[in-house]
Amino acid sequence: MSGNRTRKLGSQPWRRAGLWAVLAAATAGWTQQTNNYELRAVPAPGPVVLDGKLGDWDLSGEILSCYDLDAMRDTNSVRTAAMYDKDWLYVSFRFKDATPMVNRVDPVNDAASGWRSDCVQLRFWADHGKPVGPNGARMTHVDCYWFTDEARPAAFVTFHDMSRQEAGFEGKLDNAIGNGVDAAFRKDDDGKGYTQEVRISWKLLRRAGQPYGAGETLRLGMELFWGDATGSRWPGHRFADLVNQAQPQREFFWSNNNAWGEVAFLGHGKLAPSPSVAQLSEVEKLARLRYSTQGPVRLDYELPAGGGDTVAADQAKRAVGAVRRGDGHGGRRGLRSQVTAGELHRSVPLCRGAARRLRSAADGAG
Known part of the structure; x- marks a missing residue:
């Protein structure tokens, strides 16, 4: 919309500012990268059978x-857990993968090319001190x-301080496999991921x-x-995680050992969720709000004499748009568009509260 037009939602300019504040707050977290600094390893609660099911984890x-x-x-996320006993470090991965x-x-x-x-x-x-x-x-x-071609696990181990190149x-x-590393894999029932148990x-x-x-x-760094x-x-996609909070560089991760995070060995299990798991809960909550508002939303605003305006919905389910002209006297004219929040979610993700504010502003209810 051109910059020479002034408009108000309802009759008070602050309502428009309040609305966009609500939208900004509701959508600020849509793009979220995880930054894990610590993986907590808990004692294995009993004997661990490598079967890719994790029922004993x-x-x-x-x-x-x-x-x-x-x-x-x-499509491209993974949950990682760690346990330990006197003989082994256990690490499990639950991948989302198309x-x-x-x-x-x-x-x-x-x-070396796996x-x-x-x-x-x-x-x-190990023993980084x-x-x-x-x-x-x-x-x-x-x-x-x-x-895949032989339907079996494979593992390759290198003892190498790569920061010193060949000298390391x-x-x-x-x-x-069978020489200090063992692994089991299991594809998810829905075919959209798998479990890797190592x-x-x-x-x-x-x-x-x-x-x-x-x-x-x-100290541990992971490349997925x-x-x-x-x-x-x-690779179609790569992500490095478990990073050093003081030096979280992910470039040349294989040789930048100072960028690797930590495995903290605890004496007990049954822990509170990690920050990244809690972060997912908040993102999922916002996503539910994003799609929860339905039905038409009425927008009322003022146009200057002879002014014009255009409203369009980006990537809507059906073509939606409206053009309205002022009445020549600076009068207020209602603009109705039968666009639901779901149809607008890619360009203006409306949460339930934001939709209520829109309706309230249109009704003059504050």
Whole structure:
């Protein structure tokens, strides 16, 4: 609308400002990236059977990772949880993925390229308070995925301080399944995601092989991958999460170990939800409000003498628009458009409260 037109909702200009304040507040959180700084690992409540079902898990410490919760939570998000016992670190992933468990990278001939499709990369920095080297800190990178062509799990492990390039390389395990890493996968019943359940021996993480316990902290960064249609050429989507709050850079994440977050080992389970899981709850609540208002909304405003105005709905379910002219005397004319909040949601996401304010302004009720 052109800048030389002045208009009011109802008879008081403040109502228009109040309305847009409501809309701004209601829609400020639509685009949401998660930023997880800590993954809480809880003691395994009992024996853990790797079957991809997680029925024997305490998932209360899980975090949610997603680049945009509003747009991608149902297609490119993952919930990650961690547990531990004296022999293993357990990590589970519950992916939302439109093409779940598709990775055709051959782990025998191209073990280091599993990240080109559905895959997780876990970057561990054990005993990070010590210098990297014998009797000190160790960096372990674990790539794990489902090899579609042979219907089996695959894992590749590298012991490498990548910040020092070749000088930091200590060794690798091309076939880590059964050699310190085990994994199970299960596709969701609706075909829109999958569960990946992984256990990693402490011997691969700490040089002396001792387990982590309550009160200790392990540095960890995660890179999460969703494949393209080929399942082997290049990821369709990637997101790095579990980052250092003081240095949350996600670029060159594999070598930027100071950007990795933390696994905090707790002595108990049954935890309160993590901030990212709570964040999802708020986004879902706003989404429900976004689609909850229905029915026509009347807009009344004033046009100057001879003025004109146009109202259009962007991406509406049906073509909707209206043009009204002033009456030549600066008079007030009603503008009605049978556009529901659902039809307008992409351009002006109306919450229930905002619609009430529109109606109140149109009725002169305040």
